[in-house]
Amino acid sequence: MRLGWGARNTHSGKGADTARKASSGDATTDPERPAAESGQQTPDAEQRTTDSEQLLFGGPLRYDTGWAQHEEAVLQLDFIALLRRFPALIAASLRLAWGADRQAARIVVGAELGRGIAQAVSLLAVNSVLTRLMTSAPIEQRLSAAAPALVTVACVLFVSALLRAASTYATGRLEPKVERVATEQYLERAASVELAAIEDDAFHKLLDTAQYGAASARRMVSLATRVVNAAISLIAAAGVLTVLHPLLLPLLVTMTLPSAWAALTNARRRYRSFHAWVQHARAGRLLSSLLTETRAAPEIRVHGVGPFLLRHFRAMSQSAEVEQTRLARLAARTSLVAAAWTGIATAATYTTLGALLLTGAMSLAVAGTAVIAIRTGSASLNTLVLEVSELHENALFVGDLERMHAEAATRTVPVGGTQLPVDTREIRFEKVTFRYPGSDRKRPALDDVSLALPTGKIIALVGENGSGKTTLVKLLAGLYAPQQGAVLWDGVDAAGADRAQLAERIAMVAQDFKRWPFTAKVNIAIGRASAAMTEERLTRSVADAGAEDVVTDLPRGLETLLVRAFTGGHELSGGQWQRLGIARAAYRRGSILIVDEPTAALDARAELEVFDRIRALAGTGQTVILITHRLASVRHADLVHVLEAGRLVESGTPQELLDRGGVYAELYSLQARQFADGVVPGS
Numbered sequence: 129m130r131l132g133w134g135a136r137n138t139h140s141g142k143g144a145d146t147a148r149k150a151s152s153g154d155a156t157t158d159p160e161r162p163a164a165e166s167g168q169q170t171p172d173a174e175q176r177t178t179d180s181e182q183l184l185f186g187g188p189l190r191y192d193t194g195w196a197q198h199e200e201a202v203l204q205l206d207f208i209a210l211l212r213r214f215p216a217l218i219a220a221s222l223r224l225a226w227g228a229d230r231q232a233a234r235i236v237v238g239a240e241l242g243r244g245i246a247q248a249v250s251l252l253a254v255n256s257v258l259t260r261l262m263t264s265a266p267i268e269q270r271l272s273a274a275a276p277a278l279v280t281v282a283c284v285l286f287v288s289a290l291l292r293a294a295s296t297y298a299t300g301r302l303e304p305k306v307e308r309v310a311t312e313q314y315l316e317r318a319a320s321v322e323l324a325a326i327e328d329d330a331f332h333k334l335l336d337t338a339q340y341g342a343a344s345a346r347r348m349v350s351l352a353t354r355v356v357n358a359a360i361s362l363i364a365a366a367g368v369l370t371v372l373h374p375l376l377l378p379l380l381v382t383m384t385l386p387s388a389w390a391a392l393t394n395a396r397r398r399y400r401s402f403h404a405w406v407q408h409a410r411a412g413r414l415l416s417s418l419l420t421e422t423r424a425a426p427e428i429r430v431h432g433v434g435p436f437l438l439r440h441f442r443a444m445s446q447s448a449e450v451e452q453t454r455l456a457r458l459a460a461r462t463s464l465v466a467a468a469w470t471g472i473a474t475a476a477t478y479t480t481l482g483a484l485l486l487t488g489a490m491s492l493a494v495a496g497t498a499v500i501a502i503r504t505g506s507a508s509l510n511t512l513v514l515e516v517s518e519l520h521e522n523a524l525f526v527g528d529l530e531r532m533h534a535e536a537a538t539r540t541v542p543v544g545g546t547q548l549p550v551d552t553r554e555i556r557f558e559k560v561t562f563r564y565p566g567s568d569r570k571r572p573a574l575d576d577v578s579l580a581l582p583t584g585k586i587i588a589l590v591g592e593n594g595s596g597k598t599t600l601v602k603l604l605a606g607l608y609a610p611q612q613g614a615v616l617w618d619g620v621d622a623a624g625a626d627r628a629q630l631a632e633r634i635a636m637v638a639q640d641f642k643r644w645p646f647t648a649k650v651n652i653a654i655g656r657a658s659a660a661m662t663e664e665r666l667t668r669s670v671a672d673a674g675a676e677d678v679v680t681d682l683p684r685g686l687e688t689l690l691v692r693a694f695t696g697g698h699e700l701s702g703g704q705w706q707r708l709g710i711a712r713a714a715y716r717r718g719s720i721l722i723v724d725e726p727t728a729a730l731d732a733r734a735e736l737e738v739f740d741r742i743r744a745l746a747g748t749g750q751t752v753i754l755i756t757h758r759l760a761s762v763r764h765a766d767l768v769h770v771l772e773a774g775r776l777v778e779s780g781t782p783q784e785l786l787d788r789g790g791v792y793a794e795l796y797s798l799q800a801r802q803f804a805d806g807v808v809p810g811s
């Protein structure tokens with residue numbers, strides 16, 4: 129049995145094409161080449177990715193724009209592009225650090241610049257020491273001549289140590305701040321987008337990849353520090369080498385190129401693999417959390433779902449392990465090639481030094497300094513290349529975060545807009561047609577619906593499953609905008625209205641309202657999280673919802689934590705939760721109260737009571753939009769709209785609809801007959 133996540137897998141957009149091209153790269157005889165040079169996946173990798181996609185999604189993954197952009201990002205991981213981006217990377221790290229803590233950023237930059245200069249001075253001082261020691265003068269004279277330079281070396285080392293300590297402290301202070309700021313921005317953006325974006329799988333993938341951006345931003349701080357330090361000490365070593373002999377600098381570069389190539393090749397592979405496997409990783413995490421989740425626990429035990437989930441988890445982990453092994457194998461091979469290349473270049477460097485010494489083109493003192501400078505320089509260059517490639521790799525993840533910010537900005541709930549009439553008398557749906565974004569269903573969820581919702585009344589929405597009732601109230605609450613037609617508040621189109629003002633007026637008990645893992649008190653007061661919590665308002669809301677018994681039964685009353693698996697945690701029944709949900713909506717005190725299936729989990733007595741309360745709320749001037757399948761409860765409604773397959777088929781008072789003998793009357797008599805059958809056996 130397949131798990132079938134990501135059912136919509138037949139995407140044929142531009143992004144999908146790019147991704148398909150990317151994953152069907154030329155099969156070459158060198159398994160490294162496609163990943164390392166052409167940016168294409170190996171046939172092996174392609175096969176395995178496809179296998180995992182089959183396992184996960186029952187077909188090819190639906191790639192989207194994010195993917196195409198990652199392709200570009202991967203292709204940017206070549207040496208020239210890296211060099212070109214170097215200043216931008218350092219600037220990006222600085223910006224992050226500056227935004228998080230200016231003082232610490234100043235200390236890091238100052239200390240690292242100081243350390244680089246200290247390194248150059250110490251190299252020159254070492255050269256001076258060697259030159260003075262390697263003369264033919266008596267040893268005492270040589271030592272006293274070298275003494276000032278030796279003191280300089282000691283002082284420089286001392287200053288360098290102090291600077292290092294300062295840099296370590298400031299970097300340590302900066303890193304968590306950078307991560308916090310980046311994480312906060314990520315969460316803030318994610319929470320501010322339209323509901324449609326959250327439901328869009330392409331945006332979700334972007335959210336997935338971008339979540340690593342904050343940790344990468346944190347790493348970029350210390351990496352940038354090390355890069356700056358290595359760059360300065362490399363410049364110092366290169367300067368000294370050029371002064372000593374012009375041949376030495378190219379030799380130093382040749383020695384270091386192989387590790388640069390290896391680092392970049394491996395970084396590119398890792399990044400590419402990450403993007404190919406990110407949804408796989410999320411699905412794996414989801415599976416493991418299902419196995420430990422309290423709500424899934426009963427079914428796991430009664431239906432024996434555990435082994436099934438475990439089997440899938442194992443299969444997914446194993447395919448991920450295969451990918452890790454592939455990466456490790458390729459990395460080992462690349463390192464081996466790089467090491468051989470470095471060995472040859474090092475031998476050539478020291479042979480050249482020997483030849484220069486033998487031919488008398490270089491003195492012994494200069495050769496000694498050259499060896500030290502080459503060692504320092506190659507160490508710096510190695511560090512530089514490794515750190516720059518790592519910096520770049522992390523910058524790609526920060527790039528994902530920036531892309532997510534940019535995408536989120538285009539999908540954010542708009543701020544400001546037309547003011548809604550203060551005392552709206554009627555909300556009208558005018559020829560509204562709505563299809564869920566990305567939906568491939570033939571018929572829209574709402575199809576050319578025109579209806580009126582007079583305020584201050586109880587209006588019931590009735591219809592069979594999937595007829596569009598919930599969709600209609602979601603449009604009313606401004607969670608979606610219709611593709612055709614308009615929702616008019618006394619003639620003002622809600623599409624251009626101030627969304628904050630619109631939301632302000634709505635209180636909603638959705639079918640699947642959130643059961644927050646907090647105390648009962650918070651679960652109610654979260655209905656208006658921006659307002660200060662007051663006891664009076666809490667007590668009123670509990671009473672309005674008829675939830676007094678629920679609260680009294682709780683071990684610590686409103687202070688009881690409503691989540692199992694935490695110390696002192698308590699679980700409510702479905703009906704008890706439902707009453708708390710209504711209390712939450714009552715606490716919100718919106719002028720329009722939407723209740724979607726408010727009594728589905730209630731017993732007969734509670735149901736009657738809840739409807740009485742809801743009617744009482746309408747009596748205070750609140751508009752109540754009621755969605756229910758229990759038609760007996762609808763008889764007190766002022767107006768009933770009946771939906772069928774996304775279309776409005778009937779409207780009127782309950783009595784009018786019964787008299788008309790249409791859909792409503794049919795559904796009503798069906799329910800009444802069931803009830804009568806139960807009461808009067810044999811009838």
Ligand SMILES: Nc1ncnc2c1ncn2[C@@H]1O[C@H](COP(=O)(O)OP(=O)(O)OP(=O)(O)O)[C@@H](O)[C@H]1O
Binds near residue numbers: 592593597
């Ligand atoms: N988020 C969504 N994305 C895509 N399609 C959706 C979404 N929510 C609902 N639909 C589809 O829209 C149609 C109307 O659904 P809606 O939830 O409005 O029906 P309903 O009348 O409230 O049904 P029920 O009585 O079962 O709650 C259904 O065909 C459903 O599959």
